[in-house]
Each structure stands twice: as C-alpha cells, then as structure tokens.
Amino acid sequence: MLHGVEIPQRLIELSQKSMHTVKGRFLQPYWTESFESLAETAQESPPVSINSRALSTLITPLTPVRDGTPIIGIDTSTIKIGETEAGIIWAVRAAVVWGNNRGYRYLRLGPLPFHITEENKHAFFGGSVDHTFLNATSFSSVSAETQGRLCNLIERWIQASVSHSVSESIILWDGSLTAGTPGNPVSQISHILEAARKNRNAILAFSKTTTIRSLGWRITDFATRYEPPCLFEVADLPLSTSRRIHLLGRIYAANLSRGGRSFRLDIDRTLSREQGIEAVERLLGNELMFQGYPETLRLAHIYSTFTANDVIGIQSFLKREYGLKIINRRSIRKALFGPYGTRYED
Amino acid sequence: MRLFRKVGNTLHILSFPGEDVEKGGYLLIEDMKAKKAMIAQVIDIQFANVPGVMEELLRSPDVEDQVQGDDVDPFGIMSQILYIQDARLLVCKIYGTIVNNGFFSDNNWLPSRTDSKIRKLSTESLMKLAGITKGLPIDLGETQDAAPMIIDACELDGRLNIITGKKGTGKSHLSKILVLGLIEHGATVVILDLNGEYTNLGLAADGTKNKHHEKIRVLTPAQNFKVTLYKTNLYVVMRLLTNALNLPGASAREFRSIWKFLEQNGTLTLHELGGAIKRWKCNQHVRDAMQSRYYAILHSGFFTDNMAEALDFEAVLTETDKKGGGAIVINLKDMAPSDRKMVVEYVLAKLQEILSQWKLRAVFLFAEEAHLYLRETYWDDIVTRMRHFGLFTTFITNQPNTIHENIYRQADNIFLLNFVNEHDLQAISRAARADAETAISIVRDLPPHYCLVLGQVVKDFPIVVKIRPLNIKTMGQTRYFFLKEREKR
Numbered sequence: 004m005l006h007g008v009e010i011p012q013r014l015i016e017l018s019q020k021s022m023h024t025v026k027g028r029f030l031q032p033y034w035t036e037s038f039e040s041l042a043e044t045a046q047e048s049p050p051v052s053i054n055s056r057a058l059s060t061l062i063t064p065l066t067p068v069r070d071g072t073p074i075i076g077i078d079t080s081t082i083k084i085g086e087t088e089a090g091i092i093w094a095v096r097a098a099v100v101w102g103n104n105r106g107y108r109y110l111r112l113g114p115l116p117f118h119i120t121e122e123n124k125h126a127f128f129g130g131s132v133d134h135t136f137l138n139a140t141s142f143s144s145v146s147a148e149t150q151g152r153l154c155n156l157i158e159r160w161i162q163a164s165v166s167h168s169v170s171e172s173i174i175l176w177d178g179s180l181t182a183g184t185p186g187n188p189v190s191q192i193s194h195i196l197e198a199a200r201k202n203r204n205a206i207l208a209f210s211k212t213t214t215i216r217s218l219g220w221r222i223t224d225f226a227t228r229y230e231p232p233c234l235f236e237v238a239d240l241p242l243s244t245s246r247r248i249h250l251l252g253r254i255y256a257a258n259l260s261r262g263g264r265s266f267r268l269d270i271d272r273t274l275s276r277e278q279g280i281e282a283v284e285r286l287l288g289n290e291l292m293f294q295g296y297p298e299t300l301r302l303a304h305i306y307s308t309f310t311a312n313d314v315i316g317i318q319s320f321l322k323r324e325y326g327l328k329i330i331n332r333r334s335i336r337k338a339l340f341g342p343y344g345t346r347y348e349d
Numbered sequence: 350m351r352l353f354r355k356v357g358n359t360l361h362i363l364s365f366p367g368e369d370v371e372k373g374g375y376l377l378i379e380d381m382k383a384k385k386a387m388i389a390q391v392i393d394i395q396f397a398n399v400p401g402v403m404e405e406l407l408r409s410p411d412v413e414d415q416v417q418g419d420d421v422d423p424f425g426i427m428s429q430i431l432y433i434q435d436a437r438l439l440v441c442k443i444y445g446t447i448v449n450n451g452f453f454s455d456n457n458w459l460p461s462r463t464d465s466k467i468r469k470l471s472t473e474s475l476m477k478l479a480g481i482t483k484g485l486p487i488d489l490g491e492t493q494d495a496a497p498m499i500i501d502a503c504e505l506d507g508r509l510n511i512i513t514g515k516k517g518t519g520k521s522h523l524s525k526i527l528v529l530g531l532i533e534h535g536a537t538v539v540i541l542d543l544n545g546e547y548t549n550l551g552l553a554a555d556g557t558k559n560k561h562h563e564k565i566r567v568l569t570p571a572q573n574f575k576v577t578l579y580k581t582n583l584y585v586v587m588r589l590l591t592n593a594l595n596l597p598g599a600s601a602r603e604f605r606s607i608w609k610f611l612e613q614n615g616t617l618t619l620h621e622l623g624g625a626i627k628r629w630k631c632n633q634h635v636r637d638a639m640q641s642r643y644y645a646i647l648h649s650g651f652f653t654d655n656m657a658e659a660l661d662f663e664a665v666l667t668e669t670d671k672k673g674g675g676a677i678v679i680n681l682k683d684m685a686p687s688d689r690k691m692v693v694e695y696v697l698a699k700l701q702e703i704l705s706q707w708k709l710r711a712v713f714l715f716a717e718e719a720h721l722y723l724r725e726t727y728w729d730d731i732v733t734r735m736r737h738f739g740l741f742t743t744f745i746t747n748q749p750n751t752i753h754e755n756i757y758r759q760a761d762n763i764f765l766l767n768f769v770n771e772h773d774l775q776a777i778s779r780a781a782r783a784d785a786e787t788a789i790s791i792v793r794d795l796p797p798h799y800c801l802v803l804g805q806v807v808k809d810f811p812i813v814v815k816i817r818p819l820n821i822k823t824m825g826q827t828r829y830f831f832l833k834e835r836e837k838r
C-alpha cells in the first residue's frame with residue numbers, strides 16, 4: 004500500500020535551495036513558543052456563525068460498514084527554528100499513516116528546513132505575499148501567516164501525492180476544506196479533491212477545534228447531545244462567511260464514538276450527500292476511533308509534531324551543516340548594527 | 350563536551366554520544382581566555398534532561414510496537430536529533446585548578462561556557478600534576494584508561510589503611526598485592542589471616558615455589574607456633590587472661606601472685622601453674638575462675654613446656670627484618686574464637702613490646718575481619734599508641750560498619766571495592782579522606798576486581814584501578830557446597 008506515494012522531489016529541492024542562502028549566517032534560535040497553538044490558528048478557517056434557525060437541522064445516525072477500505076491519515080507540522088539576518092528558518096515534517104493487517108505503518112518526510120527570505124519568498128508563495136512580514140529589520144515579528152502558508156504548501160503537496168497514488172480509500176486530512184485564505188487558493192484544493200474522486204477516494208477533513216458558532220454554541224457541541232455515531236449537518240445553514248472564503252466541503256459536527264468528543268468534519272462537497280455519509284460509515288467500520296477521533300490521523304499528528312528535542316537537534320544540525328553562528332537576541336543586533344543597534348532593543 | 354553549570358564544587362557537563370567518558374575518569378576544563386584549567390572527576394553519569402525527550406520516547410516506535418514505518422530524511426537531521434537525545438549529563442567533582450602548569454586547590458572561579466575546552470585528562474597526566482610518586486613502586490594494576498597504576502610503598506609507610514568492599518570483590522587479593530609489594534621493598538609484614546588464605550603466598554598457582562617463597566613464613570598456632578610461659582611476660586599473660594578469656598579482676602590479682610611465686614621459684618611451666626592454682630589458698634570462686642582459664646590455655650595448644658617445640662616469636666620477627674623483610678602469616682583458620690583472641694592478644698602484645706624496645710623499626714599489620722578477634726580497646730590503641738610505636742595497620746573487611754568510626758576518620762588510604770548496600774555505603778562515607786558523594790557514587794558501579802583508591806597514595810585524587818591478577822595458589826575463597834557443580838559450569 005502507498006507504494007505510489009512519491010515524496011515530492013521538488014519540495015526537497017525547494018528546501019535545499021532555500022538553505023543555500025543560509026551559509027555562515029547568524030542564527031537567533033527560537034526556543035519558547037510552542038507551535039501547537041500557532042498551527043491551529045494558522046490553519047483554522049475563519050469564524051462563521053450560524054443563525055438561530057440552525058437548530059432544526061437534521062441529525063444523521065451512522066452504521067459502521069466494515070468492508071476493508073484502506074484508511075490513510077495525513078498531517079504536517081511546521082516549527083520555527085530561528086531567525087537569520089535575512090529571514091526565518093522553519094522546519095516542516097509530514098506524516099502519512101495507514102493501517103495494515105498487523106497495525107499501522109507510517110511514512111514520514113523530514114524534517115525539511117526552509118530558509119525563507121525577502122528574496123526567495125516568491126518562489127514559495129507566488130506574488131501574493133503581504134509585504135509587512137519578513138521585514139528584515141523587524142526581528143521580533145513572528146509571521147504566523149508565513150508559517151501557515153508554508154505548512155499549507157507542504158501539506159497540499161503531500162495530500163496531492165496521496166490522492167493521486169491511492170484508490171478506493173478514505174483519506175483523512177487534518178483541518179478543513181476551506182479555501183481562499185492567503186496561501187490556500189481554491190484551485191489547489193479543488194484539484195486535489197478532483198484527483199481523489201478520479202481514483203474513487205473520499206477525503207474527510209477533521210478539525211480538532213472549530214470556531215463556527217451559533218447562539219454562542221460551538222457547532223461541535225450540538226452533536227454531542229445525540230447518540231453516537233452520528234453526524235450533525237451544518238453545511239446547509241446560512242453561514243455568514245466572507246466573500247473570499249470558499250467552503251469546498253459540506254460541514255458536519257461528527258460525534259463518532261461513545262465517550263468521545265465531537266469534531267468538525269468537512270466532506271468534499273462535490274460528492275453526493277449519501278456518498279459522503281457512506282464514506283464516514285466506512286471509516287467507522289474500518290478504523291479505530293480514539294475518543295471520537297480516527298487513530299490514523301491521531302498517529303499522523305503525533306509523528307509529524309515537533310518536540311523541543313527536535314528543535315534543538317535541528318538547530319545543532321544547522322550549526323554544524325551550514326556554519327550558522329548561534330547567538331542570543333542581544334548580540335544579533337550588535338553583530339548587525341554595532342553599538343548603535345542597541346537602541347532598537349526593547 | 351560542554352560546560353553546563355557549576356554548583357558549589359560540582360560541575361555539570363553535557364556530553365554527547367561518542368565522547369565515551371567513564372565514571373571515575375578525570376576531565377580538564379580549559380578556559381582558553383582565562384588561561385586556567387580546572388580538574389574535575391566524573392562521579393556520576395545521568396541522562397541529560399533534554400526537553401521533549403519524554404514525548405520523543407513515547408512516540409518513537411520501538412521494536413515491539415505495532416507502528417512501523419519509513420523515514421524520508423533527505424538532510425539526515427534525525428541522526429542529529431537522536432544524538433542530542435542521547436546527551437549525558439556528567440556530574441563532576443572539582444579537584445583544583447592549574448595555572449602555569451602549577452596545581453592549586455582552588456575551586457572558586459567559573460570557567461567560561463563558551464571559551465572552555467573540555468577534554469579527558471589521562472591518568473598519567475593527572476598523576477604527574479598531582480605529584481603521585483612511584484618511589485618504591487607497587488604495581489596495583491591498570492587505570493580505566495589503561496595506564497599502569499603504580500603506587501609508592503612509602504605512602505603506606507606510617508599509615509593507616511582500609512580495604513573494604515562487598516564479599517568476593519577481591520579485597521584479600523588486593524591485600525596480597527600490597528603485602529607482596531611491601532616485602533619486596535624489605536618491609537616486615539604480619540598478617541592476621543582469619544581464613545588461612547595467605548598461607549600460600551609463597552606458591553605459584555601451579556603449586557611451585559615463587560620468588561617470594563623464602564620471604565613467607567606461615568605460623569599456625571598449636572602447630573608450628575607454640576610459646577612457653579617462661580618466655581612470656583606477665584603483662585602479656587594478664588592481657589590474655591583478662592581480654593581474651595575474661596578473667597574477673599579479683600581472680601586476676603590472685604593469678605598475678607601465683608605467677609610471681611612460680612617465677613621466683615624458677616618453675617614457670619604449664620604443669621607447675623596447674624598445680625599451683627589447685628594448691629593456692631584462696632576463695633573457691635576465684636580458684637574455679639582461674640582453673641577454667643588455665644584449662645582454656647592448656648587446651649588451646651598454644652602454650653607448651655617443651656622448649657624444643659616452642660617458637661621464639663620475637664626472634665622470628667627480628668630475623669625477618671634482618672633478612673630484608675618478609676611476611677609472617679598468622680594462620681587463624683579453624684580456631685575457636687577465644688583461642689583466636691588469645692593468639693591475637695599475644696601477637697599484638699609481643700609486637701608492641703618489640704617495637705617499643707626498638708628491636709624493630711616498624712611492622713605492617715594486615716588484619717582480616719578484625720572485629721572477630723580484636724578487642725574493643727585495641728581499635729583506638731592501633732590508631733594512636735601502636736602507630737606511634739611503628740605498627741602500621743591495614744584493615745580488610747566486607748562489613749564496613751565493623752570498623753570503628755575513629756578508624757575511618759583517621760585512615761590515610763582507603764581502597765574501596767564494590768558496595769551496593771546502602772548501610773555499607775553510609776559507613777564508608779564517614780571516611781574523612783573520601784568525599785562521600787564521590788565515593789558512594791563511584792563505588793556503587795564498580796565491577797569486581799575494580800577498586801577506587803582514595804587518600805595519600807593518590808594524593809587525594811580518587812582513582813579507579815582494575816587490580817591486576819596474581820599468580821598465587823589460592824584457597825580460602827568463598828566456600829561453596831555445590832563446588833563441583835560450579836566448576837563444571
């Protein structure tokens with residue numbers, strides 16, 4: 004299984020190319036912030052609210068279908084490694100996890116380091132980059148948006164690769180099927196969904212949190228009131244979203260196992276409603292649910308996430324491999340601006 | 350290796366895989382800018398508290414885990430991450446500072462984290478720096494970095510030593526190395542050999558005579574070691590009666606009178622003594638008390654009236670000294686406890702007598718499990734008066750708490766073999782010469798035949814030594830019931 008999944012060579016090249024620009028630079032290591040929370044906000048779809056009529060919406064009870072459908076989970080993590088004089092170094096790791104007869108297997112890519120600078124950011128994100136971030140002199144600005152874009156970029160590549168190479172499978176994504184946010188063009192996701200459909204795959208996107216609210220309730224709270232497994236459809240509701248935002252999925256609150264939590268679930272809108280629900284039932288029949296969350300996706304998350312140990316390891320790798328001079332915050336200014344630089348400090 | 354922090358006289362140093370540093374090894378922390386270097390000994394090796402390792406371990410698939418997979422790691426970063434994960438924290442005790450090639454016991458400066466180079470300090474360099482001399486060499490074996498560990502016999506001279514460690518770790522073996530080293534340099538050594546395991550010091554493993562053969566004299570009480578009353582001073586006999594045989598004070602006074610009476614008549618023999626006690630006018634209780642002690646002396650076989658079979662212990666000692674040193678093994682094997690005590694009283698009293706009269710310069714005494722035959726008051730005597738007279742003792746025991754605290758405090762050299770028992774570790778930590786933390790931490794992990802040497806012989810730089818083998822016919826090892834079965838294995 005997954006023989007066909009090719010690690011996108013261009014991704015590796017992009018990483019390597021970006022890292023050529025880093026040789027001999029200063030690196031101000033990034034230590035404290037846990038990326039976990041950042042990642043959520045970066046990838047989270049924008050807030051949508053449901054008006055009060057929503058409450059009449061239908062609940063769909065689910066019956067697990069055990070038919071041997073392969074389940075594949077994909078997740079990606081990025082973490083900031085540090086800042087150089089010219090830009091920011093991020094590391095990305097992607098994990099694809101699937102079940103086999105004896106348990107689970109994973110395919111992991113990375114850590115891939117990326118040095119993103121004013122000069123090379125267009126190569127990554129095209130022309131639509133907001134000029135206020137990655138300003139070489141604003142050292143304290145941590146650009147959540149750049150990070151989100153990078154994460155998206157890699158995630159989409161992996162997702163595309165999996166959609167092309169497997170068939171008749173259920174592919175689980177972390178996040179939503181919302182497009183139109185910066186670095187997340189509609190066309191890209193549409194293409195991946197189309198490729199998946201061609202191979203008779205179904206894509207289900209699970210969000211761990213959701214900001215869709217109605218009358219002060221998070222939509223995920225509705226589903227929790229009903230006997231699992233069940234889906235609570237939100238997609239039909241008049242959702243007030245911004246014009247740019249495209250919901251490429253039908254949105255559900257999914258309460259999939261007893262004692263578990265409910266999650267926002269996006270299902271490819273171009274599938275019929277019945278096909279979508281059937282995909283969830285096949286997921287239930289062929290996958291372990293851990294507290295209402297699919298195990299492959301949970302593992303993909305665990306295998307891609309960075310620990311503090313990873314970050315230190317990557318920093319020391321960069322130092323060794325690229326001759327980066329690791330310095331603390333104060334001395335980078337001195338190194339750059341001499342004693343006069345100090346007045347910029349807080 | 351990187352300097353992490355300094356707490357008091359302890360350094361914490363981060364070490365990475367491949368920099369294989371051993372517990373007990375020495376490090377040199379050279380501050381290039383300050384032009385000073387610190388000497389520190391690794392006393393413990395712990396996992397470095399690398400952040401995130403717990404998560405890493407929890408998620409990394411191990412062999413039995415169900416989750417397996419492949420990593421595409423084009424940069425090869427994972428190996429660096431694992432490398433960091435395997436970082437060790439070396440807890441090191443600071444021993445001093447080197448400035449301009451001179452050694453000072455100064456711990457009160459802080460080497461720079463960035464300008465310090467940390468490297469292993471070879472035992473050879475350490476010995477040079479510490480001024481560990483090899484004057485009269487005794488070869489103990491090898492250090493952890495395979496340098497020969499040679500100590501100076503002069504550093505045992507005039508000293509009080511302890512060899513301790515748990516059962517079967519090689520205490521007696523090390524003691525034999527010291528004994529043979531001392532006699533090679535002409536010293537006179539007396540061994541209180543509880544288990545008769547030094548009796549073959551003069552024989553090689555194959556049973557042939559070795560080069561020490563002529564210098565080893567084995568004295569077995571009641572066999573080739575018998576003495577006459579005539580040649581024994583009254584005060585020796587009195588000590589023997591009161592200390593070894595617990596003769597009460599009143600009876601002791603009567604006995605003294607009997608002895609003086611026989612001495613005046615020139616009839617100081619066992620036979621006459623027996624008759625005199627019987628006839629002596631005294632209280633029946635006193636007579637009974639004297640009589641029972643008399644029989645104890647008689648039955649020990651240690652005393653004789655036959656001048657021909659009696660041994661002149663003093664002559665044995667002085668001759669040994671004149672011949673250029675040697676070991677006198679007092680074989681206490683299979684003796685009744687009271688007989689053993691009697692013989693030890695006799696030997697110690699004689700030694701004291703000879704030494705105080707300057708008939709001998711000094712004697713090295715090796716005492717195995719001394720608590721089994723040494724009376725209470727002797728412990729203090731040995732470290733004070735006897736030492737003053739020239740009796741230099743080495744205690745060997747597997748029960749460190751049987752050695753008096755006073756002895757620990759005054760010991761000049763301590764040879765520690767492995768201990769695991771907390772009580773034992775606590776006991777050895779009382780030694781003033783040893784930094785308790787160092788001793789306990791290192792000794793816990795010593796393999797058999799490895800010894801942590803502390804004190805004067807190593808100029809207070811604790812050094813771990815793998816004690817060399819000896820080509821000596823052994824016996825008196827730990828006894829086994831299933832000996833044959835063991836040998837078959």
Ligand SMILES: Nc1ncnc2c1ncn2[C@@H]1O[C@H](COP(=O)(O)OP(=O)(O)OP(=O)(O)O)[C@@H](O)[C@H]1O
Pocket residue numbers: 514515516517518519520521522523747798815816817818819823825826827
């Ligand atoms: N350094 C060494 N090299 C080789 N063999 C050794 C060494 N040290 C000890 N041995 C052997 O190990 C065995 C036990 O040693 P030894 O009798 O000296 O131990 P011990 O600590 O005195 O034991 P016990 O507590 O029983 O008195 C003996 O057979 C001895 O020959």
Ligand SMILES: [Mg+2]
Pocket residue numbers: 520521522
């Ligand atoms: Mg022994």
